[in-house]
Amino acid sequence: xxxxxxxxxxxxxxxxxxxxxxxxxxxxxxxxxxxxxxxxxxxxxxxxxxxxxxxxxxxxxxxxxxxxxxxxxxxxxxxxxxxxxxxxxxxxxxxxxxxxxxxxxxxxxxxxxxxxxxxxxxxxxxxxxxxxxxxxxxxxxxxxxxxxxxxxxxxxxxxxxxxxxxxxxxxxxxxxxxxxxxxxxxxxxxxxxxxxxxxxxxxxxxxxxxxxxxxxxxxxxxxxxxxxxxxxxxxxxxxxxxxxxxxxxxx
Amino acid sequence: xxxxxxxxxxxxxxxxxxxxxxxxxxxxxxxxxxxxxxxxxxxxxxxxxxxxxxxxxxxxxxxxxxxxxxxxxxxxxxxxxxxxxxxxxxxxxxxxxxxxxxxxxxxxxxxxxxxxxxxxxxxxxxxxxxxxxxxxxxxxxxxxxxxxxxxxxxxxxxxxxxxxxxxxxxxxxxxxxxxxxxxxxxxxxxxxxxxxxxxxxxxxxxxxxxxxxxxxxxxxxxxxxxxxxxxxxxxxxxxxxxxxxxxxxxxxxxxxxxxxxxxxxxxxxxxxxxxxxxxxxxxxxxxxxxxxxxxxxxxxxxxxxxxxxxxxxxxxxxxxxxxxxxxxxxxxxxxxxxxxxxxxxxxxxxxxxxxxxxxxxxxxxxxxxxxxxxxxxxxxxxxxxxxxxxxxxxxxxxxxxx
Numbered sequence: 001x002x003x004x005x006x007x008x009x010x011x012x013x014x015x016x017x018x019x020x021x022x023x024x025x026x027x028x029x030x031x032x033x034x035x036x037x038x039x040x041x042x043x044x045x046x047x048x049x050x051x052x053x054x055x056x057x058x059x060x061x062x063x064x065x066x067x068x069x070x071x072x073x074x075x076x077x078x079x080x081x082x083x084x085x086x087x088x089x090x091x092x093x094x095x096x097x098x099x100x101x102x103x104x105x106x107x108x109x110x111x112x113x114x115x116x117x118x119x120x121x122x123x124x125x126x127x128x129x130x131x132x133x134x135x136x137x138x139x140x141x142x143x144x145x146x147x148x149x150x151x152x153x154x155x156x157x158x159x160x161x162x163x164x165x166x167x168x169x170x171x172x173x174x175x176x177x178x179x180x181x182x183x184x185x186x187x188x189x190x191x192x193x194x195x196x197x198x199x200x201x202x203x204x205x206x207x208x209x210x211x212x213x214x215x216x217x218x219x220x221x222x223x224x225x226x227x228x229x230x231x232x233x234x235x236x237x238x239x240x241x242x243x244x245x246x247x248x249x250x251x
Numbered sequence: 252x253x254x255x256x257x258x259x260x261x262x263x264x265x266x267x268x269x270x271x272x273x274x275x276x277x278x279x280x281x282x283x284x285x286x287x288x289x290x291x292x293x294x295x296x297x298x299x300x301x302x303x304x305x306x307x308x309x310x311x312x313x314x315x316x317x318x319x320x321x322x323x324x325x326x327x328x329x330x331x332x333x334x335x336x337x338x339x340x341x342x343x344x345x346x347x348x349x350x351x352x353x354x355x356x357x358x359x360x361x362x363x364x365x366x367x368x369x370x371x372x373x374x375x376x377x378x379x380x381x382x383x384x385x386x387x388x389x390x391x392x393x394x395x396x397x398x399x400x401x402x403x404x405x406x407x408x409x410x411x412x413x414x415x416x417x418x419x420x421x422x423x424x425x426x427x428x429x430x431x432x433x434x435x436x437x438x439x440x441x442x443x444x445x446x447x448x449x450x451x452x453x454x455x456x457x458x459x460x461x462x463x464x465x466x467x468x469x470x471x472x473x474x475x476x477x478x479x480x481x482x483x484x485x486x487x488x489x490x491x492x493x494x495x496x497x498x499x500x501x502x503x504x505x506x507x508x509x510x511x512x513x514x515x516x517x518x519x520x521x522x523x524x525x526x527x528x529x530x531x532x533x534x535x536x537x538x539x540x541x542x543x544x545x546x547x548x549x550x551x552x553x554x555x556x557x558x559x560x561x562x563x564x565x566x567x568x569x570x571x572x573x574x575x576x577x578x579x580x581x582x583x584x585x586x587x588x589x590x591x592x593x594x595x596x597x598x599x600x601x602x603x604x605x606x607x608x609x610x611x612x613x614x615x616x617x618x619x620x621x622x623x624x625x626x627x628x629x630x631x632x633x634x635x636x637x638x639x640x641x642x643x644x645x646x647x648x649x650x651x652x653x
Contacts, residue, residue, distance in 0.1 A: 055474045056647055075477050083475035089468030093270040105259045106476040
């Protein structure tokens with residue numbers, strides 16, 4: 001379970017002064033459901049997810065992840081979260097297996113448990129053919145699978161995906177989408193950000209539309225269609241964000 | 252659990268470092284090869300070139316001197332030089348290195364000598380050219396003995412004993428044991444090299460583990476794991492410290508071996524005999540003392556370089572920050588090679604204090620009060636640097652600087 005309570009993040013910029021990247025954002029993600037954070041570039045998606053993953057500390061507000069407060073107990077939050085984004089790269093000089101082992105150990109797994117889990121995940125994701133290959137020698141698809149294995153190694157209850165398909169080819173992106181679905185089937189709480197409408201339509205139980213750091217609308221796809229009298233998600237999105245949209249907004 | 256996490260990060264960083272060619276070159280290969288190449292290689296090359304230069308019989312011209320047959324005969328009989336006929340472009344020939352020097356003999360040189368009038372001989376040479384300098388010293392040496400013969404003849408003609416020229420003798424006697432003489436000569440250099448290599452040894456890994464990690468995009472990955480940032484920075488720091496100390500240890504070993512080989516080979520004929528009087532015997536005790544003193548300094552360097560590098564967005568940017576930092580290390584380390592003695596104030600100046608102390612430790616001199624001040628002050632500086640590194644790792648705008 002993720003409960004965001006008025007999450008706010010301010011950044012100081014020499015040229016632009018104080019930037020309100022995330023502004024009083026509150027929402028609830030339940031286990032076995034996928035919450036999609038939909039927004040344009042610079043809308044505040046990454047900052048919100050980084051705060052949930054305790055990589056950034058909120059300026060105001062807080063969030064509770066799996067019963068742990070992101071400000072009070074960030075380490076326990078991270079122990080219950082699997083975080084995957086386009087920016088979470090792999091260590092080039094470690095092999096695929098060493099990479100996953102490293103994160104397993106950092107999550108406090110015993111060596112015997114770690115070995116079992118690695119064998120299980122590598123088998124499930126069909127990674128055995130490249131488990132000893134260095135990460136800098138892997139194809140994009142292999143790298144993504146290694147990243148997935150890295151997020152799964154400690155069997156977290158919450159999965160956070162920040163634009164996980166950004167820059168990937170269709171086949172690799174499909175692996176990620178299937179993986180997100182599988183997380184839901186396993187009863188995990190899933191939140192993911194994207195600006196790709198089709199991904200949201202395919203996956204999300206609840207959609208949150210964010211712009212200029214503000215959560216402007218929230219609901220299931222059906223609810224949003226009903227509320228904005230539009231069938232096409234893209235049209236709904238434009239209707240909601242257009243009044244606040246400024247090109248090149250950064251988060 | 253916490254120390255275990257530091258160990259997990261350390262082992263992972265060590266594994267990556269051992270697989271990184273650039274780290275292996277900067278931390279292992281350079282210190283291992285630098286001294287043999289610098290000392291033995293360069294020494295042998297210089298000695299060979301000097302030997303070759305000395306073997307050459309320099310061509311010399313004599314300007315004038317037709318009315319001074321004794322001097323001319325004397326110079327012609329000198330086997331270490333070859334007198335060649337005078338040419339009008341003798342200056343040009345010296346500059347073009349066709350001849351090495353020319354001796355200018357004034358008209359009436361010998362008759363003026365006989366009348367005890369003051370008279371000057373001139374040696375024309377190419378200042379700064381080694382072979383020309385060698386020719387000049389051969390001529391000077393010979394003219395010195397020519398002058399001394401004339402003085403002796405003059406004294407003898409007047410029945411004055413030669414001893415009048417040298418009423419008393421001055422003799423220099425070294426009382427310091429050979430290893431102290433050697434230490435005084437090389438101590439400053441050893442301190443400088445150990446300190447410098449301590450710094451260069453930690454530079455590459457420190458940049459790779461901070462700015463490099465940001466550049467590769469693995470910083471966000473590791474920050475999403477449950478490890479605390481303090482443990483993460485400590486794991487990284489211990490790896491940087493290890494490379495710094497390994498580089499320093501290898502450089503000292505390599506330096507010791509190079510000196511030993513050089514001494515055995517007697518590469519320099521003159522320097523070889525000097526080396527016999529300036530034995531540089533560094534025992535286990537000195538090595539350990541130097542290492543104990545260098546340890547807080549290595550902590551200071553490792554933490555300092557990590558702090559600065561972490562601020563950079565990329566490896567290249569980190570390099571541009573670290574290069575000026577190198578001067579802050581080199582300048583005080585070089586100062587220790589100057590004739591400066593350790594005192595209470597200097598014992599508080601970071602780097603310079605350790606460098607000056609190395610000079611004393613090499614010669615087995617232990618000023619315990621200074622050692623305590625230096626060790627404690629460097630420990631404090633190191634602790635501050637490490638604290639800053641840890642703090643820096645907790646600052647979001649540094650970690651996610653864009």
